[in-house]
Amino acid sequence: MSTKAIIETHELTKIYNGQAAVDQLTFIVNEGEIFGFLGPNGAGKTTTLLMLLGLTEPTSGKARVLGLDPTRDPIKVKSRIGYLQENMGFYPDLNARQMLRFVGELNGVTGSAAETRIESALQTVGLFEEIGKKIGAYSRGMRQRLGIAELLIKDSKVAFLDEPTLGLDPDATNRMIELIQSLARDQHMTILLSSHMLQQVQKICHRIGIMIKGKMVVQGPIDQLAQEKFGVGKEKYSLEQIYMKYFQEA
Amino acid sequence: MAQGLKTIIKKELADHFSSYRFTIIFALIAMLSLITAYMVGLNIKNELAGVAKPRFIFLMLFTSSGALFSLVQFVAFFGPLVGLVLGFDTINRERNEGTLSKLLSQPIYRDVVINGKFLAGVVMIAVMMISIVMVITGLGLLIMGIVPGFEELWRIFLYLIISIIYISLWLGVAILFSIVFRSTATSALAALAMWIFFSFFVSLGANILANALSSDTTESDPDKVMTRAKIVKAFSLTSPMELYTDATATIIDPMRKSTRSMVSMGPLESISMARFSGPLPLSQSILIVVPYIISLIAIAVICFAISYTVFMRQEIRSM
Numbered sequence: 001m002s003t004k005a006i007i008e009t010h011e012l013t014k015i016y017n018g019q020a021a022v023d024q025l026t027f028i029v030n031e032g033e034i035f036g037f038l039g040p041n042g043a044g045k046t047t048t049l050l051m052l053l054g055l056t057e058p059t060s061g062k063a064r065v066l067g068l069d070p071t072r073d074p075i076k077v078k079s080r081i082g083y084l085q086e087n088m089g090f091y092p093d094l095n096a097r098q099m100l101r102f103v104g105e106l107n108g109v110t111g112s113a114a115e116t117r118i119e120s121a122l123q124t125v126g127l128f129e130e131i132g133k134k135i136g137a138y139s140r141g142m143r144q145r146l147g148i149a150e151l152l153i154k155d156s157k158v159a160f161l162d163e164p165t166l167g168l169d170p171d172a173t174n175r176m177i178e179l180i181q182s183l184a185r186d187q188h189m190t191i192l193l194s195s196h197m198l199q200q201v202q203k204i205c206h207r208i209g210i211m212i213k214g215k216m217v218v219q220g221p222i223d224q225l226a227q228e229k230f231g232v233g234k235e236k237y238s239l240e241q242i243y244m245k246y247f248q249e250a
Numbered sequence: 251m252a253q254g255l256k257t258i259i260k261k262e263l264a265d266h267f268s269s270y271r272f273t274i275i276f277a278l279i280a281m282l283s284l285i286t287a288y289m290v291g292l293n294i295k296n297e298l299a300g301v302a303k304p305r306f307i308f309l310m311l312f313t314s315s316g317a318l319f320s321l322v323q324f325v326a327f328f329g330p331l332v333g334l335v336l337g338f339d340t341i342n343r344e345r346n347e348g349t350l351s352k353l354l355s356q357p358i359y360r361d362v363v364i365n366g367k368f369l370a371g372v373v374m375i376a377v378m379m380i381s382i383v384m385v386i387t388g389l390g391l392l393i394m395g396i397v398p399g400f401e402e403l404w405r406i407f408l409y410l411i412i413s414i415i416y417i418s419l420w421l422g423v424a425i426l427f428s429i430v431f432r433s434t435a436t437s438a439l440a441a442l443a444m445w446i447f448f449s450f451f452v453s454l455g456a457n458i459l460a461n462a463l464s465s466d467t468t469e470s471d472p473d474k475v476m477t478r479a480k481i482v483k484a485f486s487l488t489s490p491m492e493l494y495t496d497a498t499a500t501i502i503d504p505m506r507k508s509t510r511s512m513v514s515m516g517p518l519e520s521i522s523m524a525r526f527s528g529p530l531p532l533s534q535s536i537l538i539v540v541p542y543i544i545s546l547i548a549i550a551v552i553c554f555a556i557s558y559t560v561f562m563r564q565e566i567r568s569m
Contacts, residue, residue: 016565050566053355055351055355055566056565056566075253075359076357078355078356078357078358079357081355083355085348085355087348089352089353090349090352091347091349102257103356106253106258106353106357107356
């Protein structure tokens with residue numbers, strides 16, 4: 001695997017009403033990697049993602065995404081990153097085709113090229129049969145998969161997935177995890193995955209970072225963390241135990 | 251055109267046309283204006299039977315009140331409601347549904363979102379006003395059998411433009427509230443309160459203020475009466491409705507020489523007035539209303555500028 005940094009932050013800080021939501025965050029995500037972005041609710045994960053997207057201005061510090069500054073070049077950054085937000089944010093009155101067409105148009109994908117891309121993307125995520133159904137009638141799992149289809153429409157090089165498996169049943173969770181893996185494998189996407197499903201994260205992520213109270217307490221490959229904390233390989237310890245250990249220490 | 255603007259306008263228009271809300275209010279206004287025009291048309295036809303037809307008779311379709319009110323008055327009162335209904339949940343609905351951050355995480359500038367929404371609203375308003383005026387014009391042709399003259403068409407056109415600006419102003423107010431308030435119910439109520447205040451209370455307030463400022467209201471000293479009238483006028487001009495009514499009345503009624511509603515005249519003066527009672531040329535009517543149109547546009551621009559600043563500064567947090 002190459003080691004070109006796709007996402008790089010240096011002492012990135014965001015202060016809301018005198019409180020640091022993100023506190024001097026420094027981390028790196030390499031090309032082609034699935035990076036597990038872990039941490040309790042309210043640790044500042046979403047805020048970090050918003051800053052990397054250029055939707056929120058950092059109070060101080062630097063961020064680079066694909067070599068671009070999100071604050072200076074938000075349009076370029078946003079055209080290259082696919083962001084699957086926690087609440088998904090689909091218009092309930094549109095059907096899958098209309099929604100993807102809308103996103104495509106905003107990204108400059110129009111005409112017959114857009115139509116073929118929409119159909120193949122929906123086929124990839126297994127929603128082709130539901131193409132004319134209103135999104136309001138979709139289940140949560142279907143919406144999440146539609147979100148993945150949106151990333152395929154944008155043909156993004158980097159994907160930010162914010163809790164993509166939240167509230168899904170076990171079957172849908174497995175499907176989602178497989179989809180995410182295939183994104184990295186087949187589309188060569190670099191994925192920043194924020195999740196609480198530690199078992200799944202352990203299965204698919206190359207490296208993880210644990211964020212607590214706005215600070216990145218640790219980052220690295222899982223077996224390396226196990227080695228550091230417990231002095232043994234990852235076969236002996238689950239990610240859950242490692243996470244809890246760091247959580248209690250913080 | 252900025253990237254994405256066309257897409258957003260297109261989507262907003264589709265949303266508007268398919269929404270029940272717009273269908274209902276459009277049906278209501280179309281029906282009322284049809285009835286008004288029909289009654290006024292019949293009225294004029296009966297009254298003018300066997301009499302030499304005055305000039306600009308066609309414009310009377312818009313200005314003379316049939317049973318209750320004229321079309322011009324009707325639009326002045328209820329036009330704002332259309333603007334408010336189109337705009338009161340523009341931004342906060344998207345915020346509540348979580349679609350705003352989806353929209354903003356696409357490669358478009360933030361101002362494109364409100365510009366697109368505002369322009370789509372203006373298009374809706376224009377479509378509505380134009381169709382209402384067309385219906386009335388057609389109905390007038392049918393009932394009265396009179397073809398409007400060239401100047402009359404120009405005046406109708408100007409009336410349309412002013413009306414669209416006037417209703418768009420209220421659209422701007424509604425969008426501003428939808429940005430400031432998170433809840434759609436709050437923004438709807440705030441916008442309604444604003445409308446009621448400026449449409450009904452300002453004229454009441456003007457009289458109260460004038461009473462307070464001029465010592466004695468029973469005074470028959472012409473100077474004092476004039477001062478009082480001026481105070482009332484100046485104060486009521488803060489109301490967009492007043493601006494609109496004055497502007498359109500002058501445009502659509504060529505017999506009106508000024509925007510002032512009160513003209514104090516002695517008997518000799520009225521005789522001399524009667525000798526010069528020809529209609530005002532179009533260019534002169536326009537000259538009179540230009541400041542009013544500019545004020546309307548200025549208010550709309552201020553509203554939009556405030557919305558713009560507030561929206562650009564808002565944090566995209568947990569939406």
